[in-house]
Amino acid sequence: MAEDKIELVVIGGSAGSLEALLEILPGLKKDFALPLVLVLHRKQSNDSILTDLLTARSSLKVKEIEEKESPRNGTLHIVPPDYHVLFEQDRSFSLDVSERVNYSRPSIDVVFQSAADVYQNSLACILLSGANADGTDGFRYVQKNGGITIAQSPESAEVSYMPEHAIIANVATHVMDIKSIISYLNTL
Amino acid sequence: MEISISNEELEQLLEDVLEIHGYDFTDYSRASLHRRVTRLMRLDNFPSFAELRFKIRDDASYLKRFVEEITVNVTEMFRDPDFYRVIKEQVFPQLFAKPFIRIWHAGCSTGEEVYSMSILLNEANLLHKSLIYATDLNPNVLEKAASGILPLSHMKQYSENYIAAGGQRDFSSYYTARYDRVIFNEDLRKKMVFATHNLVSDSSFNEFQLILCRNVMIYFDKDLQGKVLNLFDASLEKLGFLALGSKETLKFSSINPKFKQLERNKIWQKIK
Incomplete structure (x- = not known):
């Protein structure tokens, strides 16, 4: 099942996804080489608690996205609160404050779709726990462009609604529990 | 499809x-x-x-x-309340002694930030000697901004932002509600001038003590960002202030050496 040409992994999460992340990140191999982008629904705030917390739990470099930066290998790029993130053709990040999508800014759909436009079949997206329908349309678009979509198994999710929504819509390439997600990422 | x-x-x-x-x-x-x-x-x-x-x-x-x-025209009143607190506590004190205050909101969209500024100036007793130039490339949004009319449904959020920004009054005293709309008080609006201005093609038109351009330049490429920052530099008097959005920075620009950042806030003062 190993996909040898994935060049970017985008993880989307909402309610209950932090717990999943705090299991996934420490499980990644020390030399995990790809760039990761994390889009989480969260309260608007300028604090660095999330960045600090995730830094403490992983060997990746963790930083909040600044405009016009490019994804870097071995780095977890966090989408800032209250902004959508889009990808330019040269793969650099653009920030955007346009309308909420699925009541959310950042919206997981928006980031998945924009990443798919640029990365096409070299993209893997993971949808974790949440109580929102965000991510399903994005998954559909990623698949259409040849990318891989992975939904957290509803049994393993603290809030099953979000991954289940994508699974029922038949847009998840794989359904995986946390352990399988970790081993999948470690094969990339 | x-x-x-x-x-x-x-x-x-x-x-x-x-x-x-x-x-x-x-x-x-x-x-x-x-x-x-x-x-x-x-x-x-x-x-x-x-x-x-x-x-x-x-x-x-x-x-x-x-x-x-x-173009993206999403905006709100007192967006990032801490930003307004810093304007009030660190920028206004340096404007008190001025006989006349000129402020430019570049890319003001439907005007929510312009009304926020007017309220702050009013509470600091500076509004009477201020003139706020509010510009956008888009005449439609300027028309909305000049009308002072906003949906009533937004007022709860804006009132919370206002309080978080250190507002001291009853927010609802600034507007009159009718059906599902509110209209902001005439005295807040009388110091505003609305005009079309395109940051891409138009030049400097005055000298200001404070320029605000928040979440506009995130849509520009690096060259255009540089060009617009030069325009702002040319439009600011010495010791004037430039305020940007929470993810924007002067750091990598050619005008950066002429400016000093107010701690970690997205406000820079022109020192040269």
Whole structure:
């Protein structure tokens, strides 16, 4: 099942996804080489608690996205609160404050779709726990462009609604529990 | 059926808009434009790119809508309340002694930040000697801004922002509600001047003590960002302030050495 040409992994999460992340990140191999982008629904705030917390739990470099930066290998790029993130053709990040999508800014759909436009079949997206329908349309678009979509198994999710929504819509390439997600990422 | 346009089609469209109508979006970030154009095609039911292109080439009245919809006009009152607190506590004290205060909101959209500023100036007893220039490239949004009318449903959030920004009064004393709308008080509006100004093509038109341009330059490429920052520099008097959005920075720009950042806030003072 190993996909040898994935060049970017985008993880989307909402309610209950932090717990999943705090299991996934420490499980990644020390030399995990790809760039990761994390889009989480969260309260608007300028604090660095999330960045600090995730830094403490992983060997990746963790930083909040600044405009016009490019994804870097071995780095977890966090989408800032209250902004959508889009990808330019040269793969650099653009920030955007346009309308909420699925009541959310950042919206997981928006980031998945924009990443798919640029990365096409070299993209893997993971949808974790949440109580929102965000991510399903994005998954559909990623698949259409040849990318891989992975939904957290509803049994393993603290809030099953979000991954289940994508699974029922038949847009998840794989359904995986946390352990399988970790081993999948470690094969990339 | 998912509507989509290619990168080449987008370039073609931008060329048309520049050539025929004189609006230059060629230095805007493409990812946002791409998303906005496909969104507009969905909203206005264009079955293909050819139809959209024809409409834009052929119908000057549609261009207004095009410009309004492909630029982002999402804004709110007292967005990032801490930002306004810093304006009040660190910028205003340096303006007290001025006989006259000129402020420029560049890319003001529908004006929510302009009204926020007017309220703050009023509470600091500075409004009477201030003039706020509010500009945007888009005449439609300026019309809305000048009307002072906003949806009543937004007032709860804005009132919370206002309190978080250190506002001391009853927020509802600044407007009159009627049905599902509110209109802001005339005395807040009488110190505002609304005018179209395109940051891409228009030049400096005055000297200001404070320029605000928040979440506008995130849609520009690096060259255009540099050009616009030079325009702001040329439009600020010495010791004047430049305020940007929470993810924007002067750090990598050529004007950076002339400015000093107010701690970690997105406000810079021109020191040279």
